[in-house]
Amino acid sequence: MNTPSEDYHALLARHDAMRLRRRILAPAGSRAGECSAKAPQAYDGTADQLLIGDSLPLVNPLEELIAELYRILFERHPYLRSLFPESMAFQQAHLAGIFRHLIGNLHRTDEMISVFEQLGRDHRKLGVRPAHFEAFEAALIEALRVRAGVRWTHELEQAWLRMLRLAVSAMVRGADEAIAEPPSWDATVTSHELRAPDLAVLRVRPHQPYAFEAGQYASLESPLLEQAWRPYYLARAPHPDGELEFHVRARGAGGVSDALVHGTREGCAVRLSAPRGALALPDHLPADLLLIASGTGWAPMKALLQRIDDERARARRVRLLLGPAGETATAGEMYDAAYLEAFRCKRPWLTVIAADTAHTRFADAGLRALNGILPPQPGAAARQHVCLALAPEAATTGGRAQAVAARLAAAGVPAEQIRHDATGVVAVTELSASTTRTGLLSA
16 A cells, blocks of 8 residues: 555655646647746846835844745645655755755846756655645745734735746756656766775666756665765766766765765765756867866866867867866876876877966966967967866865956856856855755745
């Protein structure tokens, strides 16, 4: 006999199957079968941003507002508790960070819609459905009323509702557009090698075909921390053997990274999310590439170099600016140096530049690398393409990828030719140094 939980998940599976069937059978160009939730037409995010900002003193601190929200949510819908990690402490702080990010960027409405569409696609691996968002909305409104008391107004409530529905409608659309894609992939660890006391290189083999592009990232879940996910770059280009490679540095916070570095061995199981990210190169590779990475940001560059190496027919110039992980590290401490040196020696098109970020700003190092690449002629910067991947552990070495990208753009490199994952979904996941889910219902 099935348990209530098994019946519930079977119902969700049937619901998804019916949505997929309606989507397949719908006439071309129709929206049949998709969620009816839509972003507000001509939505004025700036106006609501001002209203919501004015209301924050009534409900702050946001962490306490979120704690009240979850109390109400679980009291009304006990079955939703199983969608969350056992400890809710980080969950509450992280969701408060998500709200701060949304409120602070509400005037950039199109960008927020894109961010939350991606979150909606990623939420599928957590078992989140449109009905859950309805429950979340009701709990949030009740929590706002409780926190603000008699000072709460209908005008403020409507502003919060419009903001939430903008994000939720985008998440629902994102999830619906990905309905034919598996929500997650089971995989087995085939190799686990410690390269440093806090850093491991993992090879994993998915149980089902896993299509991705060099430069993308995937979120991983360990059985040691169920319901907790963290994104890592894929450090190997697609290969016929199907194995994937990840470079993971433990953070000492008891999260997913620590579980993968210290609690995982060959033969262990993990789960993968769908691949995402902005670093994947176009089909027709540019002739001049500058790759900038620090710490485990080397992982996507390793995959990109393998992808570039596969296209031997066209001559190109690639420069790799590689920095260490933190202020006290040096460029010579690169954990994958043997592989990089063997690769470089056989590829005359690749130049490796070491950046000692313990003594220089990484953005300045990037500019110096760019100046060493460009011939002294007008318009040279406009032909340059740049990929950036600064590891989370490199946060104090001179600024995030946005700062480096801004400096390169100011030097003449077109913004559309600078690829990095410092905005959008990855930025949302980096709102805290710890690890767990990402998004509105769960982080």
